[in-house]
Amino acid sequence: MIVRKGENLFWTLPFLGWVVFVTLLIACKEDTNNKTNNFPKEISYNLHVRPILSENCFTCHGPDANKREAGLRLDKEDEAYAALAESPGKHAIVPGDPNASMVYVRMISENPEEKMPPTSSNLKLSDYQIKLIEKWINEGAVYEPHWAFVPPKKSELPEVGNTEWVKNELDFFVLEKMEQAGLAPSPMADDLTLLRRLYIDITGLPPAPADLEAVEKGTLELGKTIDKLFKSSAYGEKMAVSWMDVSRYADSHGYQDDYYRTQWPWRDWVIHAFNENMPYDQFITWQLAGDLLPDASMEQILATGFNRNHKITEESGAIDEEYRVMYAIDRTNTLGKAMLGITLECAQCHDHKYDPFSQKEYFQTYAFFNNIAEWGIEEASPGFSKKSPAKYPLMEISETTAKEVLQFINMPDSASRVSRLMTGMDKGTNYNSLLNEANVLKVAVMGDLDSIRSTFILERGEYDAHGEKVEPGVPASILPYPEDLPKNRLGLTKWLFDMNNPLTARVYVNRLWQEIFGIGLVDTPGDFGLQGNLPSNQALLDWLAVDFIESGWDIQYLLKKIFLSATYQQSSGVSEENYKKDPDNRFLARFPRRRLKAEEIRDLVLATSGLLNDEVGGPSVKTYQPEGLWEAATSGRGNLSKFQLDTGKYLYRRGLYTFIKRTVPPPNMMLFDASNRDACEVERLKTSTPLQALVMMNDPVVLEASRVYAGRLLKKSSNAEVAVESAFYSILGRKPDESERSILNSHFETFLEEYNKDKSKAVKILDVGKFPHNDDIPVPVHAALMQVITLIYNLEAAITKA
Structure with missing residues (x-):
């Protein structure tokens, strides 16, 4: 029996065979765990020992002083080697002598009161793990600094066998790992596949049929195509999608009443910055501290909206200081996850249990964000309170400002659009004030107090439990904060981009790699710390990080380097031999297939059907969703208590602009794993559920696009077979083979026969969406072709980058 990748073995194997299969699987696992002869030639602390200690020992014997047992710390060699405080003359670890090392002695003890980890922890070391610890101690118990806290270096390009395959430097590192694993690269992808891949990765849109035809008639000039796509405004929109997740951008405040907010001009700036290929160090500096730059421009101040995108409460009964502290904590945690790739938030209530970050260092970092001139409660109704609301400091942007200064901001007819928000507003809301604000946008930006707000360690993380007073600082284990830097957010950015900072370049390179290949070289992109996974190819990650810095933090340079590599240009087809050796494709012996993001699926449908409104920037839009959803899930207060569908061209904007309450x-976007933007996210979940298929079959966006596309194709040609092939070519980026063509044409004939017999069915099928109907086309033919196009959109290949 042959089982294809992705099939469920439970249903394909007979029940008895399944039982045998599971039994053998468990036996093999136990055998692997107890295997003691197949050790690495050399034991590495980072690769072999630290993961065991981190998982089983560091909770009680790690960095967290508050939870440390017996005064023993195992994550630092000097303390692990020292005499035990509670057992004079004994040592936790004695290099070269396991039997004198109490760590090892307690691990092999049969006495339940002495055995480590204790039985109460529900943790247990396997024989294999204990033997690793024993061998490591025998070899000298050599500690190594954590790889991510050591600045990256460019190593020499490794020697490989198949030198003809490589196209640039990164291929040497990839091929070395392949060859070590006994893998061979996949053949190069054909030009049409590669063109579609590039378009999706650079613009988030599929290539137009004319682009596909041009490649079929000639040869794909890769470098020129990449440069052309970088110049497209769609590039900035594509890059902005992932940055919205990182920056927790949304169109409402969050919390119960969830009022509307106008942060979208900041999103316009992000698109503009990517399209200008702003260097990454400048991109981040402006967002964290643009207001502190000398003679800061309006654009630099607008960029700081990044740090004001967090949730804000409007509830008058809330405690003001509690929420103000939450906002500063959010900024601190976002810095840790987005720029440093560390779980800094774990040190908010106590010293980090695994990484060398103290609670004091957490609040020293927090101090950089604790001096903002804001309050905790957002007063939604004008004139409600004399106190400045949480939106302050604000930047006011008028239509004149947008035309003369911030020309990248798309200022539509704001007054008429904001007026549609008023359905369901609270009684007593000042409508005239809101209409005036529609023409003068107010964007939350950064701005410090004139005085210095004191910062304290918050005991247990509680907002009102002040402990020791602290000054701004950073975790010294990453890189000590230079004395000559100002202790403000601008100084913090200089520390971030210090040549010796080991994390900043690695973290961003890894996320770009993740965007392209579906998984990062470090597959825990938000945790480069001791609990995070090791890189699948550290030499490659470090080489790319240093190369990125040397390029002047040039994002397009880095992307182009990846796109021009043989690694990227491989086919996504997989040989049986390679799949057996590397089912997860960690060695990249093929290009990884992945489903498009939620936004990209919407964009593909709109673009191929001809519905896409390619206007760049501007306010978010409310598109189709189940009726009554907002009303059923709100407090009944606020200007977003009722949903009002957008109209006209606004219904057909890119997924980036979808309104997020x-x-x-x-x-429909959440079902395809989009973020709800409650907090910073550097990686989306990857799920596969029946609900996703139901969305593709029933979403009004897909059905309306199918109807409109069918009408446009039939208007060009009454030949249904030509129309079907054109739709397939546009949506999938290639022409159907004979089998596919036969199946699709057969479906068309079946639908046509049904609708000719009962025209009312066809009328009902076509009754979807707001886009005007074409009454010149015979209804049965129109409906039949619409159904076939819907089927094509529902093909797995249609919404997959291969």
Whole structure:
């Protein structure tokens, strides 16, 4: 029996065979765990020992002083080697002598009161793990600094066998790992596949039929195509999608009442910055501290909206200081995850249990964000309070400002659009004030107090439990904060981009790699710390990180380097031999297939059907969703208590511009793993559920696009077979083979026969969406072709980058 990748073995194997299969699987696992002869030639602390200690020992014997037992710390060699405080003359670890090392002695003890980890922890070391510890101690118990806290270096390009395959430097590192694993690269992808891949990765859109035809008639000039796509405004929109997740951008405040907010001009700036290929160090500096730059421009101040995208409460009964502290904590945690790739938030209530970050260092970092001129409660109704609301400091942007200064901001007819928000507003809301604000946008930006707000360690992380007073600082284990830097957010950015900072370049390179290949070289992109996974190819990650710095933090340079590599240009087809050796494709012996993001699926449908409104920037839009969803899930207060569908061209904007109400995010996008933007996210979940298939079959966006596309194709030619092939070519980026063509044409004939017999069915099928209907086309033919196009959109290949 042959089982294809992705099939469920439970249903394909007979029940008895399944039982045998599981029994053998468990036996093999136990055999692997107890295997003691197949050790690495050399034991590495980072690769072999630290993961065992981190998982089983560091909770009680790690960095967290508050939870440390017996005064023993195992994550630092000097303390692990020292005499035990509670057992004079004994040592936790004695290099070269396991039997004198109490760590090892307690691990092999049969006495339940002495055995480590204790039985109460529900942790247990396997014989294999204990033997690793024993061998490591025998070899000298050599500690190594954590790889991610050591600045990256460019190593020499490794020697490989198949030198003809490589196209640039990164291929040497990839091929070395392949050859060590006994793998061979896949053949190069054909030009049409590669063109579609590039378009999706650079613009988030599929290539137009004319682009596909041009490649079929000639040869794909890769470098020129990449440069052309970088110049497209769609590039900035594509890059902005992932940055919206990182920056927790949304169109509402969050929390119960969940009022509307106008942060979208900041999103326009992000698109503009990517399209200008702003260097990454400048991109981050402006967002964290643009207001502190000398003679800061309006653009630099607008960029700081990044740190004001967090959730804000409007509830008058809330405690003001509690929420103000939450906002500063959010910024601190976002810095840790987005720029440093560490779980800094774990040190908010106590010293980090695994990484060398103290609670004091957490609040020293927090101090950089604790001096903002803001309050905790957002007063939604004008004139409600004399106190400045949480939106302050604000930047006011008028239509004149947008035309003369911030020309990248798309200022539509704001007044008429904001007026549509008023359905369901609270009684007593000042409508005239809101209409005036529509023409003068107010964007939350950064701005410090004139005085210095004191910062304290918050005991247990509680907002009002002040402990020791602290000054701004950073975790010294990453890189000590230079004395000559100012202790403000601008100084913090200089520390981030210090040549000796080991994390900043690695973290961003890894995320770009993840965007392209579906998984990062470090597959825990938000945790480069001791609990995070080791890189699958550290030499490659470090080489790319240093190369990125040397390029002047040039994002397009880095992307182009990847796109021009043989690694990227491989086919996604997989040989049986390679699949057996590397089912997860960690060695990249093929290009990884992955489903498009939620936004990209919407964009593909709109673009191929001809519905896409390619206007860049501007306010978010409310598109189709189940009726009554907002009303059923709100407090009944606020200007977003009722949903009002956008109209006209606004219904057909890219997924990037879909309105995100935090308490009720757009369901069709959430089902495809989009973020609800409650907090910073550097990686989306990857799920596969029946609900996703139901969305593709029933989403009004897909059905309306199918109807409109069918009408446009039939208007060009009454030949249904030509129309079917054109739709397939546009949506999948290639022409159907004979089998596919036969199946699709057969479906068309079946639908046509059904609708000719009962025209009312066809009328009902076509009754979807707001786009005007074409009454010149015979209804049965139109409906039949619409159904076939819907089928094509539902093909797995249609919404997959291969």
